[in-house]
Amino acid sequence: MPDPILERALRQVRAEKARDRRRRGVAVAAVCAALAVAVLAGGVHLGRRSVPGERVLVATTADGVRITTTVTPADGWVRLRAVVDGVAAGERCRLVVTDVRGRRYTAGGWVASRLGDTALAGAAVVDPDDLATVDVVTEDGRVLVTSE
Structure with a gap:
């Protein structure tokens, strides 16, 4: 049991x-x-x-215009992803790439929003090694911010 x-x-x-x-x-x-x-x-x-060779460029001016740009190299040209903030609403702007020889290329354009920052993508036929600056330029030619 x-x-x-x-x-x-x-x-x-x-x-x-x-x-x-x-x-x-x-x-x-x-x-x-x-x-x-x-x-x-x-x-x-x-x-x-x-991404090999990818660079991030950041610049801010005293009056609060800010740009953060990611530059991705391609074969003989560059891709750009930028976020721009601090531009007066309604301002017509261009994203301009300058090479080391001083030649300028427009990589995109937009009208600044009253809602805040603007994200945009663009491209320029500039050799990645020759890229000098990325600028935000107004329609009348004023440079609002430059990143190097």
Whole structure:
């Protein structure tokens, strides 16, 4: 005849072991999922930001006009992503690239919004090694901000 106290103790030990295994399994799964998310996020970040030769140019004037430009080299030309802030609403502007010889190329244009900063993309047929400055220029030729 089996001992009921021993049987109950063995059932309790087995139940506790099973519960501990489930807890560990859930914890391991959570850690693995968190690591996978971190690795994927890091890969996406590096994929976006690690273009060979990519430069970020930032400039701010005393009167608060600010430009942040990401210059990505291409084969004999450059791609530009710029964010401009602090330009008076309604002002017609151009994004102008100047090379080391002083030649100027318009890479884009816009009308400043009353809602704040403007994000735009453009391109210029300037060798990436010859790029000197990126300017925000008004329609009447005033240079609002220059980044080098």
